[in-house]
Amino acid sequence: MRDSLTVMSKELKRFWIDKKLLFTTILLPGIMIFAIYFIMGNVINDQVDEITQSTTTLYVENLPDSLNPLFDPALFQISSYEGQDPETLVNDSEGVILIFEAGFMEQLDAGGFPEVRLYYDGSNETSSEGGSRVRGILDGLRNQILAENYTDAERLVFAESITAYQDESEIFATIISSIVPLLIVIFIFAAALSIAPDIIAGEKERGTLATLLVTPISRSAFALGKILAITVISLASAFSSFIGVALSIPVLLQLESSGSVNVLDIYGLDGMVALLLVILSTTLIIVGVISVVSAYAKSIKEAASLASPLYLITIVVSALNLFSDGASNELLNAIPLYGSIQVINGVLAQNYTWTSVLIVMASSLLTTGLLAWTVKLMLSSERIVFQK
Amino acid sequence: MELRVENLKKTFKLSKKQQKINRTDLRVKHALKGISFTAYSGEIFGLLGPNGAGKTTAMRSISTLIKPDTGTITLGDFDALSESKRMRQSIAFLTNELKLEDYFSPNFLFAYFSKLYGVDEPTMKSRRDTLFKRFGIDRFAEVKVADLSSGMKQKTSIAMSLVHDPDVIIFDEPTNGLDVLTAKTVLDYLVELRETGKIIIISTHILSVVEKIVDRVGIIIQGEMKILESMDVIRRSDNYQDLETLFFELVEAEGHDA
Numbered sequence: 210m211r212d213s214l215t216v217m218s219k220e221l222k223r224f225w226i227d228k229k230l231l232f233t234t235i236l237l238p239g240i241m242i243f244a245i246y247f248i249m250g251n252v253i254n255d256q257v258d259e260i261t262q263s264t265t266t267l268y269v270e271n272l273p274d275s276l277n278p279l280f281d282p283a284l285f286q287i288s289s290y291e292g293q294d295p296e297t298l299v300n301d302s303e304g305v306i307l308i309f310e311a312g313f314m315e316q317l318d319a320g321g322f323p324e325v326r327l328y329y330d331g332s333n334e335t336s337s338e339g340g341s342r343v344r345g346i347l348d349g350l351r352n353q354i355l356a357e358n359y360t361d362a363e364r365l366v367f368a369e370s371i372t373a374y375q376d377e378s379e380i381f382a383t384i385i386s387s388i389v390p391l392l393i394v395i396f397i398f399a400a401a402l403s404i405a406p407d408i409i410a411g412e413k414e415r416g417t418l419a420t421l422l423v424t425p426i427s428r429s430a431f432a433l434g435k436i437l438a439i440t441v442i443s444l445a446s447a448f449s450s451f452i453g454v455a456l457s458i459p460v461l462l463q464l465e466s467s468g469s470v471n472v473l474d475i476y477g478l479d480g481m482v483a484l485l486l487v488i489l490s491t492t493l494i495i496v497g498v499i500s501v502v503s504a505y506a507k508s509i510k511e512a513a514s515l516a517s518p519l520y521l522i523t524i525v526v527s528a529l530n531l532f533s534d535g536a537s538n539e540l541l542n543a544i545p546l547y548g549s550i551q552v553i554n555g556v557l558a559q560n561y562t563w564t565s566v567l568i569v570m571a572s573s574l575l576t577t578g579l580l581a582w583t584v585k586l587m588l589s590s591e592r593i594v595f596q597k
Numbered sequence: 598m599e600l601r602v603e604n605l606k607k608t609f610k611l612s613k614k615q616q617k618i619n620r621t622d623l624r625v626k627h628a629l630k631g632i633s634f635t636a637y638s639g640e641i642f643g644l645l646g647p648n649g650a651g652k653t654t655a656m657r658s659i660s661t662l663i664k665p666d667t668g669t670i671t672l673g674d675f676d677a678l679s680e681s682k683r684m685r686q687s688i689a690f691l692t693n694e695l696k697l698e699d700y701f702s703p704n705f706l707f708a709y710f711s712k713l714y715g716v717d718e719p720t721m722k723s724r725r726d727t728l729f730k731r732f733g734i735d736r737f738a739e740v741k742v743a744d745l746s747s748g749m750k751q752k753t754s755i756a757m758s759l760v761h762d763p764d765v766i767i768f769d770e771p772t773n774g775l776d777v778l779t780a781k782t783v784l785d786y787l788v789e790l791r792e793t794g795k796i797i798i799i800s801t802h803i804l805s806v807v808e809k810i811v812d813r814v815g816i817i818i819q820g821e822m823k824i825l826e827s828m829d830v831i832r833r834s835d836n837y838q839d840l841e842t843l844f845f846e847l848v849e850a851e852g853h854d855a
Contacts, residue, residue: 420697422662
């Protein structure tokens with residue numbers, strides 16, 4: 210036991226004197242988790258507020274005048290329903306259809322059992338919120354009539370037919386746009402992190418970097434060659450992971466027609482091209498950042514250790530998108546990584562513009578250029594190349 | 598052709614850790630304090646000195662891996678410091694800290710370095726055949742570096758450093774860690790290269806190697822060139838008993854650990 214304690218105390222001392230390791234292992238996780246939950250909490254609250262305060266477009270047929278005051282104009286914008294296909298109408302307008310049987314109030318007064326039909330899009334947050342509001346109003350109406358006219362509290366008063374459309378493609382798009390940007394970034398980062406330290410810091414550790422630097426090749430060409438190699442491998446790895454996710458999500462969500470959910474049908478060729486371009490841009494930034502860290506580090510182990518906090522920061526930025534469907538201001542897409550994730554999210558939620566894609570690409574290429582230039586400067590630094 | 602090094606000075610900032618290691622409060626280390634020497638075509642110049650004397654800094658400066666604070670380095674008619682790419686094209690620099698990647702074979706690495714030096718394919722093949730045969734690398738040309746012995750690795754490293762047929766060859770401890778036979782092969786080859794008119798600079802702690810093949814010698818101690826003399830003069834001079842005695846006398850006079 211004494212020997213074990215001696216060994217343990219030596220390991221703890223080694224951990225304690227390595228301030229970087231101490232920070233990344235002990236302090237950073239707590240700080241990051243607090244930051245993630247703090248930011249996520251605020252984002253969720255903002256989004257809930259936005260939905261609950263939105264106005265529902267309500268298409269009505271045979272709405273009795275006496276019931277009109279139940280629909281607060283601040284929450285409902287009432288239009289008349291003109292016999293359109295209900296599913297198409299609620300899908301396109303994000304609204305709700307409410308159809309009262311002709312002579313609804315008269316039938317109630319006569320002790321009849323009239324019907325009211327409600328249609329909304331269950332896979333759309335705005336329409337779904339509108340449907341809930343209307344159901345709440347109908348419940349209130351039922352209770353009021355029961356209290357005024359009947360002693361049988363179980364009496365149904367009127368028939369309520371509710372149709373909540375569930376568009377599987379929309380559900381697929383909503384869920385995929387929420388989690389896939391996060392997964393893509395994690396996959397790319399993990400892939401880059403598994404190879405970049407070896408490709409750059411490993412050259413230093415093995416003593417092969419100086420061998421290459423005495424050749425006539427320029428530092429810029431050397432840095433670019435390294436970054437391109439890491440990019441290609443990271444992309445291949447991320448692509449493989451992405452395919453796995455895309456294939457497994459329909460099964461995971463147990464969509465009724467999972468076999469027929471075709472990603473190309475949902476997003477179209479232009480959506481897939483936009484997605485590919487933005488993923489490529491994102492990969493370049495991540496690879497650039499890890500390359501800078503790897504060029505600075507003395508060894509593979511140090512590079513991996515230094516990149517860990519960046520990994521966590523990237524995950525936090527990505528996690529913010531779980532509750533977003535694309536940046537509201539296109540200029541925000543110019544923020545490296547944040548913009549990439551916003552646009553990936555937007556493409557997957559089918560809510561993007563080519564301007565935003567181009568902004569992300571331009572911003573990413575510029576950032577990657579700066580990072581490659583930084584790697585070049587670092588490889589020109591005697592202190593960094595020869596540090597032991 | 599000649600390689601002229603004049604008044605080369607180089608200082609390094611010391612980190613707190615380095616200050617602790619060097620037991621000094623000084624924030625900078627004067628690695629080179631204005632050394633000058635000339636190495637000529639068709640000679641082997643020996644650079645000697647104890648650890649930390651400044652030999653590696655001098656060789657790194659000549660090979661353009663680091664920039665001196667002041668001083669000039671010229672090779673023939675051009676300034677090596679302002680034309681670093683041309684300089685790198687003209688020199689071979691081999692030190693113990695320069696390693697080859699374990700995953701690749703000598704064949705692959707020779708082709709790879711040839712491309713980096715801009716050597717065309719036919720020339721590359723011709724040089725590869727000559728060098729591989731000379732060092733016996735052809736026997737393990739397709740074996741990964743990781744599976745080679747230290748002698749095989751050193752031979753491969755030497756061959757790689759010569760892919761571009763450089764005018765100047767700088768070898769730091771060329772026989773370090775080699776068995777007697779391999780060391781002899783390397784030294785014999787350096788003598789052969791001297792005959793072809795190359796400028797050869799070697800740094801070594803093995804004074805018998807210096808006695809055997811070096812034409813002129815420079816002894817650096819604490820960043821200063823203390824002796825710059827031909828071996829013939831040292832051997833004949835009444836002032837010097839022999840190289841080894843001279844070396845230890847200089848080192849002790851400076852209070853340096855050899």
